[in-house]
Amino acid sequence: MVAKVKMAVRGDAQIVLFVILCIFLLKSCNGAATDIELDAKAQLLHRLDSLNLLLYTFLLILTVLTIWTFKHRRLRFLHETGLAVIYGLIIGAIIRYGFTTSSTILHMPVVPDNSSKYNQSVPPDTLWLRFPEDKGGGNIIKNKTFAYLFRGEIYKQDNEIDLKATFDSEIFFNIILPPIIFHAGYSLKRKYFFRNLGAILMYALIGTSISAFVIGALMYAFVQLIPHLSASFTFLDTLYFGALISPTDPLTIISIFNDLHVDVNLYALVFGESVLNDAVAIVLSGSIQNYGERYQSGSGGFETVAFFQAFGDFVGIFSLSLFIGATMGCITALLTKFTRVRDFPLLESALFVLMSYSTFLIAEASDLTGVVAVLFCGICQAHYTYNNLSPDSRQRTKQLFELLNFLAENFIFSYIGVSMFTFPKHHFDPGFIFAGFLCALLGRAANVYPLSFILNLARKPKISLNYQHMLFFAGLRGAMSFALAIRNTVSDARQAMLTTTSLIVILTVIFQGGATTQFLSWFNIPVGVDEEIEGLSHNGMRSYNSMQDGSLPSSGIKPNEKALLARIWGDFDTRYMKPLLTHSRPTLLETLPVCCTPLARILTTTQQMTQDEAVRKADSDSDFCLEDRELERRRTSVQPVSFHQPNLNYTINPCYQPNSTDATNPDEPYVILNLHRR
């Protein structure tokens, strides 16, 4: 390095000669003063931006290192998301009380121009500041107009770094949430998800709605009791609060479940519900807003119409978003099936990422819900597209989204911690906070217990009381609640909601998250159950069995006892969707009626016709449509081989999940081989 710097010095010494000539030219420099000052100002703002990002990067590094220490020492009393929150709180407090930077931001109070006839009920989006003529003050800018963008309401003088340590809520919705939600869909263990489809939908769709209304009603009743609150909260406000506090967060619980190998069906219920109820909550809160707008514009007219419109919104937005997500997933599958883009894994991965992200954006741009769309897009990508990808892209996309998800979720929890202190729009109202905690608990109970009772009437493997307690307990609040709460913080009511939501998130994540292991043992939940192995596992058979007879407190599930919904869909999927969208067999030539043969021939690739039986079964997930005998047959079709060379020992474990980047023969099964040197 020293050498390089020397080089630089020597090099530039030569320029000096040349440049000294220029100095004479520079003497004639003048004007452009504003430019230079603006440069300096831009530089200062850029520095603050960097400092701001650096703060969070530093927090994340700290979190990563501490998580590692915890994992290394097998400590489980605090989870990584809890850690991120706590570090965030500490740093937030330091920023709040430690720094008293002299503000370098220039403020100017302004009033509307006399000529303006502004009579909207909302503040304008942009201000145009016409700079005045020179009043003899020296170097005031003359005759220029500058644009200013709306930032928010002001209550008191804000510390500069405070303003800077916060992000636009747009960043959460457009940048941070999509990878988290997509990853949830992409990594969903679909076999168990579909097996418990009925219960998951019940909890997520009906349960979340019940919870939102119960919380909304209880909060409204409570607010009426307190004089200073009753003025600022309408029922719509409390209902909105109910909708935003209802979704549960999968992150913390699920990663503990993963570590402990908790019973797969409980895993599926908790994960499936919390993934879907994020989607439900966001649609629900949107519908409530729409209801508010209609109600407003109708000015007290016929509210029932507005209500049913809102209900229609809910159903329409949810199903349209789902449709967009699934469609985009299928389009990606078709693109990867019928082009040879897999020859260029980088392009393929880029296409995959871009198509998935555009799903989110298309839904958002059409006033639908990107979260729902990207969730179902993720499920479709995993179910269909994944099978068409080259081995390189499979691994790359999985690893990419895993990493993005990790960074995004830890960022959001750090941010929740920091913003508790730095976000200028908190409104602490002890009464509202207390009521919020109580109602959140009651709302969760109103979701889990009655619905479990109803489900148990029809469901064969009943959900035992201990499982119900665990479901109740798994109701941590997380990123989605926070993101919804921080979206609009203009009024007092909204600010009190944000504060309460932040506190609920922080406390549930730290305490409920930390106590999960303890609760699992109190409720006698089976842990250490053989994990479901993705793709084709060698102990797949064993895990499959243990799940069936050990975990749920009922007799084993026979194939015909699988959820009706799952069976119908599974059949349709195997016969039509998979042959159309992937290289799987049976092909459409075999499943479609004879009249459609020409069409089927177009939609069937050569690869699909000629490929080997063993290969085509190497699916992304050991799907719900696979039966035991298939698993067994597949496992026995290639035997593990052992052999040795004079100085080497090889063990070959056949494995159909290609992990290699060598894409020259992407269709051939790969074997990963550990080479033990003696």
Next chain:
Amino acid sequence: MVAKVKMAVRGDAQIVLFVILCIFLLKSCNGAATDIELDAKAQLLHRLDSLNLLLYTFLLILTVLTIWTFKHRRLRFLHETGLAVIYGLIIGAIIRYGFTTSSTILHMPVVPDNSSKYNQSVPPDTLWLRFPEDKGGGNIIKNKTFAYLFRGEIYKQDNEIDLKATFDSEIFFNIILPPIIFHAGYSLKRKYFFRNLGAILMYALIGTSISAFVIGALMYAFVQLIPHLSASFTFLDTLYFGALISPTDPLTIISIFNDLHVDVNLYALVFGESVLNDAVAIVLSGSIQNYGERYQSGSGGFETVAFFQAFGDFVGIFSLSLFIGATMGCITALLTKFTRVRDFPLLESALFVLMSYSTFLIAEASDLTGVVAVLFCGICQAHYTYNNLSPDSRQRTKQLFELLNFLAENFIFSYIGVSMFTFPKHHFDPGFIFAGFLCALLGRAANVYPLSFILNLARKPKISLNYQHMLFFAGLRGAMSFALAIRNTVSDARQAMLTTTSLIVILTVIFQGGATTQFLSWFNIPVGVDEEIEGLSHNGMRSYNSMQDGSLPSSGIKPNEKALLARIWGDFDTRYMKPLLTHSRPTLLETLPVCCTPLARILTTTQQMTQDEAVRKADSDSDFCLEDRELERRRTSVQPVSFHQPNLNYTINPCYQPNSTDATNPDEPYVILNLHRR
């Protein structure tokens, strides 16, 4: 899907009963009108944001698909970056002339409050709009203050989507550039880079400075000839233009070179120069700005002092940034060497990414140059940290940055295209544009030819004239020039620079990029040279030889003819840096003097002491310090094995670059094995 929607409908039907009760409560709703309207407004803005992002995502998808078609059909007349620019131009034109959306953004002209005593020479950063009292207009907001952030100067009424299809230049600097630059460092082929270190530093440091001053002086002379320009441009302005138009872009040329397997030394010269001159240009332009500020504040005092301060800035900022980058790289190496974070590849990858990004931010926050820091951080990460990573993380980080780089570079070129039409601050001045093109060419020539002449005086394998022509021709302008130009667009002069820079970038990328193949054959540059294989390749030997005798028009390089700088550094690196930062041998116990043995013992890991010879040589790059005999010995140490089972044929290619995600035995060499079914 149909089934799920049905489920949703059935589920929600139950809520209806419950909710009808609530309707009565809702009748009492009132107020909170502003909240709801603000919600609606936030939603609209969010939709526009999404639309905006969608636009670019769509452009990238289009580019990916077209690139694939081109690669598939082996078309080379247009390169992917060229494609991205062209698509960008088309979409930009459509947005500009196709849409005439009625603006839904609310503007309000404002004037400073009477009480304000604002006498700065720059516009304020924030405006505080005190909303007036109710003047009887109905539902005007009462008694609220809103904050507005500075956006820029306004010339004419802007179309809404226009404003929206542009991004803050902060996004380029904080989000888009870092992965591109880091990837350049991380994927640098260090062997050839160090072998040509002298020439690369000469072109990048001295050449870029010469080019900037030549362009600056010529442009100033030209501007003086045109009356309407001479008023708005100072010499400092034209010098700044020289600095921002001097850096060349590696992307387009390099990916063509990659496709064609162009001679590795030419590759190293072009790539090394263009990577470093980005760094030089950004520091140079910063120094020019600083000079301007000092010159300004001194108000015509002693400019020579300001000049030498600026020169000191240049050297100081460059070397400090380099130091920060290298230090952070080394810290990451130490972290990964002395902790067992590699047991958790996800954490390890996250740590790697976060440390690398924080390097950029630390440099930016300390008023240094993040680009320089992140570049050298990338080089150190590849040189040291990479060797400590688990196989999973190696692959993950490589693939991640490859993908990020691909997306970022295509995004930036799309954006250059779109912004040509939509960015509101273009200033087309045909004279300035023409002069810009001419001076850019002359500046490049003033860099390449004189310096090549000087280099050839001392250099043993001379750089032939054809190579010089190719170097001249490889001077496409790209992302860095554009990013620097768009950073400040307040004055007319800056806007004219932006327009000229955009045009130069667009035209050089499309035409020079497209004609590269043609030029390579005109200049008789050897193509189809055996590619350097990363890590340890089986034909590494052959490529090494062919490079030595075939490509450069001189006799082969003997070991002692390697650059002196490279030899000194290589020796130091092998003896001290690598043993300290990685698990390589010889260990510090062997290289440090005896008095330091206790220290050396602490810094040497057990793994380092006990590991196998073959493993420790499995370095990330076949480094400049490796000699031929090493390569040969390594290649012969494990023999390929062939054997077969009744129905299977195996060929095992020993390979020390682990590709597997199986991290259970990360220290053991892996073998990837193609399994041919018979």
